[in-house]
Amino acid sequence: xxxxxxxxxxxxxxxxxxxxxxxxxxxxxxxxxxxxxxxxxxxxxxx
Amino acid sequence: xxxxxxxxxxxxxxxxxxxxxxxxxxxxxxxxxxxxxxxxxxxxxxxxxxxxxxxxxxxxxxxxxxxxxxxxxxxxxxxxxxxxxxxxxxxxxxxxxxxxxxxxxxxxxxxxxxxxxxxxxxxxxxxxxxxxxxxxxxxxxxxxxxxxxxxxxxxxxxxxxxxxxxxxxxxxxxxxxxxxxxxxxxxxxxxxxxxxxxxxxxxxxxxxxxxxxxxxxxxxxxxxxxxxxxxxxxxxxxxx
Numbered sequence: 001x002x003x004x005x006x007x008x009x010x011x012x013x014x015x016x017x018x019x020x021x022x023x024x025x026x027x028x029x030x031x032x033x034x035x036x037x038x039x040x041x042x043x044x045x046x047x
Numbered sequence: 048x049x050x051x052x053x054x055x056x057x058x059x060x061x062x063x064x065x066x067x068x069x070x071x072x073x074x075x076x077x078x079x080x081x082x083x084x085x086x087x088x089x090x091x092x093x094x095x096x097x098x099x100x101x102x103x104x105x106x107x108x109x110x111x112x113x114x115x116x117x118x119x120x121x122x123x124x125x126x127x128x129x130x131x132x133x134x135x136x137x138x139x140x141x142x143x144x145x146x147x148x149x150x151x152x153x154x155x156x157x158x159x160x161x162x163x164x165x166x167x168x169x170x171x172x173x174x175x176x177x178x179x180x181x182x183x184x185x186x187x188x189x190x191x192x193x194x195x196x197x198x199x200x201x202x203x204x205x206x207x208x209x210x211x212x213x214x215x216x217x218x219x220x221x222x223x224x225x226x227x228x229x230x231x232x233x234x235x236x237x238x239x240x241x242x243x244x245x246x247x248x249x250x251x252x253x254x255x256x257x258x259x260x261x262x263x264x265x266x267x268x269x270x271x272x273x274x275x276x277x278x279x280x281x282x283x284x285x286x287x
Contacts, residue, residue, distance in 0.1 A: 003095045006160040010153050011080070014102040017149050018254065021142075025261045029061060032268035039275045 072253040079250035083243035096160050101243050103153040104231045105251035106146050113143030121206035133199035138262035140185050147179045170219040171227035181209040
């Protein structure tokens, strides 16, 4: 039974780390695109 | 920065192939993990603990591939001086650091279950920890260096020199006395475990490519935004 405790911990850790990092990277990309869009719109207004 | 001919242009939406690759990766990952978990029989010595191999080993492989990408792309940057290669190297390094940290944590869980200890200064573990420190240092260097060209040059140097440790990590289990087993690969593990290992390696490779693409896309968008801000400042006038 204790074997499963370690196996479960390893798989849970894998999913938490990889899903967490994927969410972080997505959020960063979304923020960067939003900022770029805002700057592009501002530049068009100035021109 | 040149937006034309860019494989990953910075724009409002993520390229469609990111979404497609994301779904394929998720399906492959769930399928590979389920296969490894469900069909592999308990090992004679380790029992069900053997299943940790399906996450620990592919994570380690992909970390090494990530640092190989850093090495190659850093060389190309020094040759071509194109900032996109610098951004790609940085994206690969960040994904590699996450995978290396995960590899060490999974190895620690496996070690506690089989060796009875969370950590020991074994050559494989120690060289892997050094690898993590080198590339965490690479990311710290990028965070502190402000001038883009200098940051790219210094990063490329660290990315190239840091890669020297990767073959040492890989060979450490053969060069020194170690309690870590020899490298796990389809040729060294029992045939009963080859399918699960291959499927999980493919799933981790897809995940690595997916994370690399999104991380690079984010960096490109950030840099283009930065360039537009500089341009606006030179024109004397946009307040953002």
